[in-house]
Amino acid sequence: KQEVTQIPAALSVPEGENLVLNCSFTDSAIYNLQWFRQDPGKGLTSLLLIQSSQREQTSGRLNASLDKSSGRSTLYIAASQPGDSATYLCAVRPATGTASKLTFGTGTRLQVTL
Amino acid sequence: DVKVTQSSRYLVKRTGEKVFLECVQDMDHENMFWYRQDPGLGLRLIYFSYDVKMKEKGDIPEGYSVSREKKERFSLILESASTNQTSMYLCASSFGLGGQVVSTDTQYFGPGTRLTVL
Numbered sequence: 001k002q003e004v005t006q007i008p009a010a011l012s013v014p015e016g017e018n019l020v021l022n023c024s025f026t027d028s029a030i031y032n033l034q035w036f037r038q039d040p041g042k043g044l045t046s047l048l049l050i051q052s053s054q055r056e057q058t059s060g061r062l063n064a065s066l067d068k069s070s071g072r073s074t075l076y077i078a079a080s081q082p083g084d085s086a087t088y089l090c091a092v093r094p095a096t097g098t099a100s101k102l103t104f105g106t107g108t109r110l111q112v113t114l
Numbered sequence: 115d116v117k118v119t120q121s122s123r124y125l126v127k128r129t130g131e132k133v134f135l136e137c138v139q140d141m142d143h144e145n146m147f148w149y150r151q152d153p154g155l156g157l158r159l160i161y162f163s164y165d166v167k168m169k170e171k172g173d174i175p176e177g178y179s180v181s182r183e184k185k186e187r188f189s190l191i192l193e194s195a196s197t198n199q200t201s202m203y204l205c206a207s208s209f210g211l212g213g214q215v216v217s218t219d220t221q222y223f224g225p226g227t228r229l230t231v232l
Contacts, residue, residue, distance in 0.1 A: 034220065043204055043223035089156070101172070102221065106156040
C-alpha cells in the first residue's frame, strides 16, 4: 500500500527566504505526482503536476522536482511571501488502476512572517 | 475556470440522522470524488465515480454511500451519522475517459463542508 510522508509537518520562515518542502513515497510505480496548496478551512488548489517521466516542473516562484526511483519529490519556493502561508500537500497517482485515485501526504503547514 | 461547489460550508447534525452532502461541477468532468480530511490523517478517499451511475469504493467507504444520477452532481450520504464522522468533507472532479488514465488529469476541489455530528 502506497504511503506518502511530508517533512516537516510545520515550518515558519521570514519573508524573502527560499525554502524546500519534502515529500517521500514508498511505491515508485507512480503515474504522476501533484503538489497542492490548501488555505485554512478551504479546498485544495493544484500547483504543479509532474509526470513520472519528468524530472521537474516550474510555475513562477515554484519549482517541483521528482526522483521516482528514490521515491522523493521536493517543492522549492523562491523568495517567500506572507501570501505563501498555507498548507502544502503532495499526492501521488498509481501507475495502474482506474480513474484518478490519489494518495495524499498529511501536508506541511507553512507560515511566512514579516 | 473549473468550478466545484458544495451545498454547505458548515453543517451540524445529530447522531443517527441521515445526512446528504451535495457536490456539483460545471466542467463536464467524468470523474468525481469524495474525501474526508482529518488532522494527522490527511485526505482519505471515501468513494469515487467515473461515470453516471458508476461508483467505486475508496479507502474508507464504511458508513457512507454515494449517488450519481447526473454527470455534474455527486452526492455523499451518511445513512446514520455517528460522532466519528465529524470531519471536513471535500469533493473533487477531474477529466476522464471512462476510467482510463489521462496524462494531464488534475483534480479540482470544492471549498469543503465541515460536518459536526453531535
